[in-house]
Amino acid sequence: MTSPPAELAARLQTHGQEHALLGWDSLTSEARTTLVQQLEALDLAELATLRERANATEALPTQFEPVPITPATFTAEERARGAEALRRGEVAALLVAGGQGSRLGALQPKGMFPAGAISGAPLFQIHAEKVLATGRRYGHAVPLLIMTSPATDAPTRVFFAENNNFGLAPEQITFFQQGTMPAVCPRTGKLLFEAPGKLFLSPNGHGGTLTALADSGALRALVARGVKHVSYFQVDNPLVKVLDPGFIGRHIAANSEASSKVVGKTAPGEKVGVLVSANGRCSIIEYMLLPRPLAEEREPTGELRFRAGSPAIHLFSVAFLERVTRTAAGSLPYRAALKAVAHFDPQTGQSVPTPKEPNAVKFERFIFDALPHADRWLAVETLRAEEFAPIKNASGADSPETARAAQIALHTDWLRRAGIDTHGHAVEVSPLFALDAEQLAEKLRGSEPVKIVEPTVFK
Structure with a gap:
């Protein structure tokens, strides 16, 4: 490819992104092909709109109230119903593992972090063995889906292969990648570059699970296997009950489309999203958006009124996931985050070190933005001591x-x-x-x- 496609060059100029082709002559043929593929995949008009919205204050629901909560004290009937679903092979586990352990001091998949209290077993092993043990307990191998990112996909696959899939059969495991979004300058909206001819791309958030499930064919494969429910959890929480029969049973009994576990917030300012009921729909308000008077409001019992913190543990019906990926996934909002990043400037041909102030807007979708699309839903309170101990920081809390x-x-x-x-x-x-x-x-x-x-x- 000796010159960039004329149509692409014109489109870039229309949207003020012509700098993306600077340095074209110095790129190898392979790098040119990759750059063209990256640029042609972008919706530049959407990107401009997202950047303009990035500076807007996110609106709260016009009316919302504390979410109705049921306790995680499951009846024998609920546990039996969930156990039967596991015996019939109707439940799959979905592990979200796109993050790297940068805050833990290691640029590798976070699932490789040694988390076992004495054994030092990596997070991947802890979760995989829960899936394996559940299959043995109920006599039916449980499918495990693992969502990776471009940065974690290859090392995750190698790690599982080197450890014989932690006892799971290869056909039980499905790896699939989440999508990416480009980062842009918050002031000009111009695309940022990681290196010459290489866009600065970031994973599109755990909300990207939905489109990635459908686009990869993984969702279609679940339907073919007779799976009816998907247990969703994140890699950094070693305590999570990956396939909780009581939770599954209550979800089935209620004919719920999306069931979420919650933990009681420890303090008004705790950095967890809060489940609320907005116009009869389940929603999550991020901790920084909940007005302080509401965050501090308490019940007569002394409990926080808005206390339903989200540990990112969900149970989705496959029918709901099919419907959402057909209709709502494309409309799940992108949320913007300002970050300080090192990058390459094609206009100067120089690398720019990480500045003190944010110089990039990143865009992500979040899984909880799918919750309002559920017509029937549940919020089930679990004990923090039994199910929520995330590993996010190198020291201190979590x-x-x-x-x-x-x-x-x-x-x-x-x-x-x-x-x-x-x-x-x-x-x-x-x-x-x-x-x-x-x-x-x-x-x-x-x-x-x-x-x-x-x-x-x-x-």
Whole structure:
């Protein structure tokens, strides 16, 4: 390709993006082809509109109230209903794993981060073994879908292959990539570049799961397998109950299209989105948008009135996902975030180091923006100590230290309920040994007395 396509050059000029072809003559033929493909895939008019909206204040729903919550104390009937769905192969697990562990000091897929309290098992292993153990428990292999990003796809696939898929059969696992969006200058709207001839592209957010599921054929394959429900969770939470039979059973009994677990907020300013009911629809308001008086408002019991924090644990019906990807996914809003990034300037031919002030607008879609499209929905409160200990920061809140402490506390409680004293020693229960306190007690019942005299992993 000796010169850029005339139609593309004209379109770039129309939208003030002609700088994208600067340096064309110095690019290799392969780089030119890649650049043309990237540019032709862009909707430049939409990009301009998104950039203009980036400076606008996001509007709250005109009317909203606290979401109705049911407790995660499931009946025997609900648990049995969920277990039967698992036995029939009607449930799949969806792991969102597009992020890198940059805040944890490692530019690799976050799922490779060692998270086991004693074993140091990586997050991918913890989640995969929960899927494997669930399949063994109910006699039917559970499909595991793993959404990656361009940055994490190849290393994630290699990591699973090197570890024999953590015991899962290759046909159980489906990898698919989320899409990307270009970053632009917040002042001029001009496209940013990562390197000569290479656009600065970022993953399009966990909301990109929806279109990626459909575009990759993964959703169609689930339908062909008879899967009716998809359990959605994020890679950074080692405590998540990946395939909770009680939650599944309640979701089915209510004929819910989208069911979400919530955790009680620990403080008005905690940085988690809040589920609300807006005009009879389930919605999430991001923590920074909830007005402070409402965030601080309390019930007579002392609980926060708007306390339904989202740990990003959802259960979707496949029929709902099919409908949303046919109609609503394309209209899920892009949300803009200002970031400071290093980039390449094609006008000067120089690399620009990361500035102190934001110099880029990134665009993402969020999975919770699909929730208002559900006609029937549930919010189920789970205990933070049992199901929410995300690893997001290198230290402090939501760090490896807090996640390790939460795992040890939970598994210590499981053993206590089974009549075993840990004598203050750290313990960890592998999902392959037990998925919950009840299964742990069954495993230990009738066995030799267990005495814990050092840090112990039950596996």
